[in-house]
Amino acid sequence: xxxxxxxxxxxxxxxxxxxxxxxxxxxxxxxxxxxxxxxxxxxxxxxxxxxxxxxxxxxxxxxxxxxxxxxxxxxxxxxxxxxxxxxxxxxxxxxxxxxxxxxxxxxxxxxxxxxxxxxxxxxxxxxxxxxxxxxxxxxxxxxxxxxxxxxxxxxxxxxxxxxxxxxxxxxxxxxxxxxxxxxxxxxxxxxxxxxxxxxxxxxxxxxxxxxxxxxxxxxxxxxxxxxxxxxxxxxxxxxxxxxxxxxxx
Amino acid sequence: xxxxxxxxxxxxxxxxxxxxxxxxxxxxxxxxxxxxxxxxxxxxxxxxxxxxxxxxxxxxxxxxxxxxxxxxxxxxxxxxxxxxxxxxxxxxxxxxxxxxxxxxxxxxxxxxxxxxxxxxxxxxxxxxxxxxxxxxxxxxxxxxxxxxxxxxxxxxxxxxxxxxxxxxxxxxxxxxxxxxxxxxxxxxxxxxxxxxxxxxxxxxxxxxxxxxxxxxxxxxxxxxxxxxxxxxxxxxxxxxxxxxxxxxx
Amino acid sequence: xxxxxxxxxxxxxxxxxxxxxxxxxxxxxxxxxxxxxxxxxxxxxxxxxxxxxxxxxxxxxxxxxxxxxxxxxxxxxxxxxxxxxxxxxxxxxxxxxxxxxxxxxxxxxxxxxxxxxxxxxxxxxxxxxxxxxxxxxxxxxxxxxxxxxxxxxxxxxxxxxxxxxxxxxxxxxxxxxxxxxxxxxxxxxxxxxxxxxxxxxxxxxxxxxxxxxxxxxxxxxxxxxxxxxxxxxxxxxxxxxxxxxxxxx
Amino acid sequence: xxxxxxxxxxxxxxxxxxxxxxxxxxxxxxxxxxxxxxxxxxxxxxxxxxxxxxxxxxxxxxxxxxxxxxxxxxxxxxxxxxxxxxxxxxxxxxxxxxxxxxxxxxxxxxxxxxxxxxxxxxxxxxxxxxxxxxxxxxxxxxxxxxxxxxxxxxxxxxxxxxxxxxxxxxxxxxxxxxxxxxxxxxxxxxxxxxxxxxxxxxxxxxxxxxxxxxxxxxxxxxxxxxxxxxxxxxxxxxxxxxxxxxxxx
Numbered sequence: 001x002x003x004x005x006x007x008x009x010x011x012x013x014x015x016x017x018x019x020x021x022x023x024x025x026x027x028x029x030x031x032x033x034x035x036x037x038x039x040x041x042x043x044x045x046x047x048x049x050x051x052x053x054x055x056x057x058x059x060x061x062x063x064x065x066x067x068x069x070x071x072x073x074x075x076x077x078x079x080x081x082x083x084x085x086x087x088x089x090x091x092x093x094x095x096x097x098x099x100x101x102x103x104x105x106x107x108x109x110x111x112x113x114x115x116x117x118x119x120x121x122x123x124x125x126x127x128x129x130x131x132x133x134x135x136x137x138x139x140x141x142x143x144x145x146x147x148x149x150x151x152x153x154x155x156x157x158x159x160x161x162x163x164x165x166x167x168x169x170x171x172x173x174x175x176x177x178x179x180x181x182x183x184x185x186x187x188x189x190x191x192x193x194x195x196x197x198x199x200x201x202x203x204x205x206x207x208x209x210x211x212x213x214x215x216x217x218x219x220x221x222x223x224x225x226x227x228x229x230x231x232x233x234x235x236x237x238x239x240x241x242x243x244x245x246x247x248x249x
Numbered sequence: 250x251x252x253x254x255x256x257x258x259x260x261x262x263x264x265x266x267x268x269x270x271x272x273x274x275x276x277x278x279x280x281x282x283x284x285x286x287x288x289x290x291x292x293x294x295x296x297x298x299x300x301x302x303x304x305x306x307x308x309x310x311x312x313x314x315x316x317x318x319x320x321x322x323x324x325x326x327x328x329x330x331x332x333x334x335x336x337x338x339x340x341x342x343x344x345x346x347x348x349x350x351x352x353x354x355x356x357x358x359x360x361x362x363x364x365x366x367x368x369x370x371x372x373x374x375x376x377x378x379x380x381x382x383x384x385x386x387x388x389x390x391x392x393x394x395x396x397x398x399x400x401x402x403x404x405x406x407x408x409x410x411x412x413x414x415x416x417x418x419x420x421x422x423x424x425x426x427x428x429x430x431x432x433x434x435x436x437x438x439x440x441x442x443x444x445x446x447x448x449x450x451x452x453x454x455x456x457x458x459x460x461x462x463x464x465x466x467x468x469x470x471x472x473x474x475x476x477x478x479x480x481x482x483x484x485x486x487x488x489x490x491x492x493x494x495x496x497x498x
Numbered sequence: 499x500x501x502x503x504x505x506x507x508x509x510x511x512x513x514x515x516x517x518x519x520x521x522x523x524x525x526x527x528x529x530x531x532x533x534x535x536x537x538x539x540x541x542x543x544x545x546x547x548x549x550x551x552x553x554x555x556x557x558x559x560x561x562x563x564x565x566x567x568x569x570x571x572x573x574x575x576x577x578x579x580x581x582x583x584x585x586x587x588x589x590x591x592x593x594x595x596x597x598x599x600x601x602x603x604x605x606x607x608x609x610x611x612x613x614x615x616x617x618x619x620x621x622x623x624x625x626x627x628x629x630x631x632x633x634x635x636x637x638x639x640x641x642x643x644x645x646x647x648x649x650x651x652x653x654x655x656x657x658x659x660x661x662x663x664x665x666x667x668x669x670x671x672x673x674x675x676x677x678x679x680x681x682x683x684x685x686x687x688x689x690x691x692x693x694x695x696x697x698x699x700x701x702x703x704x705x706x707x708x709x710x711x712x713x714x715x716x717x718x719x720x721x722x723x724x725x726x727x728x729x730x731x732x733x734x735x736x737x738x739x740x741x742x743x744x745x746x747x
Numbered sequence: 748x749x750x751x752x753x754x755x756x757x758x759x760x761x762x763x764x765x766x767x768x769x770x771x772x773x774x775x776x777x778x779x780x781x782x783x784x785x786x787x788x789x790x791x792x793x794x795x796x797x798x799x800x801x802x803x804x805x806x807x808x809x810x811x812x813x814x815x816x817x818x819x820x821x822x823x824x825x826x827x828x829x830x831x832x833x834x835x836x837x838x839x840x841x842x843x844x845x846x847x848x849x850x851x852x853x854x855x856x857x858x859x860x861x862x863x864x865x866x867x868x869x870x871x872x873x874x875x876x877x878x879x880x881x882x883x884x885x886x887x888x889x890x891x892x893x894x895x896x897x898x899x900x901x902x903x904x905x906x907x908x909x910x911x912x913x914x915x916x917x918x919x920x921x922x923x924x925x926x927x928x929x930x931x932x933x934x935x936x937x938x939x940x941x942x943x944x945x946x947x948x949x950x951x952x953x954x955x956x957x958x959x960x961x962x963x964x965x966x967x968x969x970x971x972x973x974x975x976x977x978x979x980x981x982x983x984x985x986x987x988x989x990x991x992x993x994x995x996x
Contacts (some may be wrong), residue, residue, distance in 0.1 A: 307909050314884065315923065634805070652810070
């Protein structure tokens with residue numbers, strides 16, 4: 001194996017495909033959103049990218065071993081072509097993030113991508129009811145378009161910048177003259193958050209032009225709600241806190 | 250020295266050799282099993298692999314320094330040719346795991362290997378009497394064969410996947426069309442576990458077709474048992490716990 | 499992207515430009531000083547250096563993403579040409595520091611640099627009124643010149659040496675026969691320190707030959723003073739301590 | 748700068764020079780011993796090795812910056828040619844240790860080295876009066892020679908092997924057919940230990956054939972003794988312990 005090993009699974013014919021990245025991160029918001037698209041629309045795995053920058057690990061499902069990788073799926077969403085990027089891992093080191101993102105962009109642009117959305121969560125530190133979507137983008141025009149769909153572009157948020165593959169898809173995407181935006185659903189940071197995932201999917205619906213069913217995400221959100229309530233009851237009705245809610249999901 | 254330095258110690262003539270990996274890991278189960286094969290059958294060191302991905306270290310035995318390495322031994326087990334991989338170290342970093350495993354597979358396939366077993370332990374967190382062997386493999390057929398020998402293939406076990414050289418032997422082995430399986434003996438995770446090593450050797454006996462004597466492993470297991478009993482007596486008969494049993498052996 | 503990606507923003511005609519480095523460090527002294535020069539004099543960004551050795555991160559300002567980089571600005575200070583290096587990040591690893599500094603020196607010498615000042619802070623561990631500037635340099639003559647401006651060259655200070663890009667600009671600069679000095683303003687180490695930044699700028703004024711207005715730095719210093727006083731009042735008039743002052747700014 | 752940068756300071760004519768390594772380590776035993784040879788005999792710096800594997804750092808002495816490096820000195824000890832390796836740093840990472848040691852061996856063998864001693868300390872965990880010298884070597888014959896000088900070669904000591912440049916000088920030295928030994932002075936592990944340094948120098952005296960004056964090491968040992976006694980008095984005459992003695996020197 002070389003530093004990267006790109007496996008071709010299918011060669012679909014795509015029209016102006018939009019890349020949508022949903023690797024693991026805060027509240028698994030991006031990952032939930034990306035996987036929801038794969039469940040709700042017809043999809044086909046197109047490329048797998050293996051790399052020594054991923055953890056040295058196989059996942060096991062029903063006794064079958066699967067090497068750590070990132071996967072690109074062709075998704076047709078109401079006539080719009082999407083390339084949805086999923087996976088279970090971020091790279092392990094600084095240079096690994098740069099190199100993997102660079103290679104991902106090579107593969108995506110070879111498939112015709114000129115526009116991309118990196119999906120993620122931004123932690124608020126508390127459980128609230130209404131979560132906004134915070135945005136960051138590479139170009140003025142793209143910012144304006146997204147503001148029309150309700151995305152908030154704030155003076156100094158997210159405060160610590162955007163770290164990892166999501167951040168570099170914007171940073172390296174801009175250097176390739178791609179239109180790139182990061183959509184970050186606000187989320188407590190304590191829970192896997194299907195509600196936050198829904199808010200960023202609603203932005204994609206409007207921006208790209210498709211409609212997706214949210215029933216399964218709602219069900220998952222209801223399950224999470226029950227978990228939270230049970231914990232609050234155990235705690236004698238106290239507000240759920242950092243300690244007892246850390247990454248339930 | 251280059252990134253890898255492969256030393257040739259012998260050029261045995263092997264017939265369909267099966268690679269068996271037993272590097273250090275949980276409960277030293279894989280290492281105990283692999284070393285037991287070297288003790289019980291006639292064996293000959295065939296290759297040594299030195300690498301900058303191992304710790305910068307020499308071991309010292311009777312005043313003689315020996316550079317960190319992995320060692321391949323040719324073992325004849327009742328007419329079956331085995332290549333047993335042993336060593337005292339795992340690589341230090343992500344890319345090191347990928348590159349070492351890749352090089353090991355180069356060396357093994359050059360020696361005719363088309364089938365491999367990675368041996369290890371999977372921690373249960375408690376001391377129990379009967380330990381199952383959990384499996385993961387690259388192909389349907391291999392899974393079926395191993396199920397016949399009593400290996401359990403479970404829906405979502407091991408939960409965290411398989412990390413390190415064992416995991417990558419499956420992941421990278423599959424990409425080379427090798428038949429690869431990982432046999433993981435259940436073990437408390439607190440003790441060097443000769444009993445667990447025996448359970449995976451029994452799977453190998455049936456799967457590969459040889460019979461090995463277990464007297465020395467049994468003796469070692471009895472010694473461990475005594476250690477555990479002494480600790481339990483010191484603790485006033487309490488169940489041995491995480492803290493006082495961490496890696497005795 | 500390669501290991502480094504140097505973007506050319508302008509090709510100014512410079513006469514004997516002096517490189518001035520102000521990356522983040524103790525008390526943000528070097529960064530404050532460098533940025534003050536950009537504010538007070540006419541300046542133009544000349545080069546941006548992107549690198550996989552920086553954190554995998556974009557900063558976000560008003561919704562626009564900006565990839566981690568170091569930036570060289572051409573500054574004309576009373577007829578003297580300066581090349582001021584700013585940025586938000588130090589490299590992540592040992593080799594990254596060496597390679598980035600080496601590349602920075604390539605870029606700077608291509609632009610005509612033969613003399614450089616690395617700016618930083620040296621922590622004293624207590625809040626005091628008068629801070630000296632400690633120096634280190636590559637050549638006897640340069641040391642003599644700077645001593646005339648009040649820089650102190652002490653037998654064994656800074657005790658731990660100079661770490662990071664500042665240190666390597668001296669170390670690697672010397673190996674290229676550049677005149678290189680590091681000016682380290684004493685600073686408590688607990689606060690962003692505009693006063694300390696002023697002391698090193700005063701050395702630069704005399705050594706290079708320009709005069710800069712300090713009003714905005716003084717204002718910032720006054721604001722910091724107020725913060726410190728408020729904390730001391732909250733603490734019942736006690737001397738501000740390590741714990742409650744750690745990096746306010 | 749490349750990965751390594753070897754600076755030639757002198758081209759002495761050496762007869763069968765013996766390499767003696769004294770980089771920092773336990774009790775600074777090896778470093779003290781190597782530096783004592785430089786002080787007591789006529790010596791000349793011959794090579795400096797700079798590397799991105801060292802910390803990104805300059806040391807500062809009297810205001811002059813000196814880039815992290817390892818230094819080879821030609822020493823004439825009663826007619827015997829020594830090449831003494833000193834420095835303030837060990838490499839930062841696994842591969843860095845391998846590559847630096849490999850390069851050091853290139854440089855040393857180019858200068859005619861066929862035999863080397865790596866010097867270090869082995870921690871005993873307690874303050875005692877008589878410290879043995881523990882040895883490890885690459886060849887039977889070398890072991891026998893050193894045993895005659897009182898070096899102890901023990902079945903399983905040092906238990907954790909020999910880590911760092913000292914260990915790899917043996918491991919990689921053996922692969923180049925060099926005679927290599929590591930001499931490890933027993934030392935508490937809490938103190939810079941001039942006494943332990945003397946014990947290994949006494950082995951070198953007999954093995955190589957020279958006589959060195961120990962007055963300055965004895966003085967330093969007496970100073971350390973006083974420090975220990977003061978601490979014991981402060982502690983009410985109690986035995987000095989791990990906590991209050993950790994690396995005084």
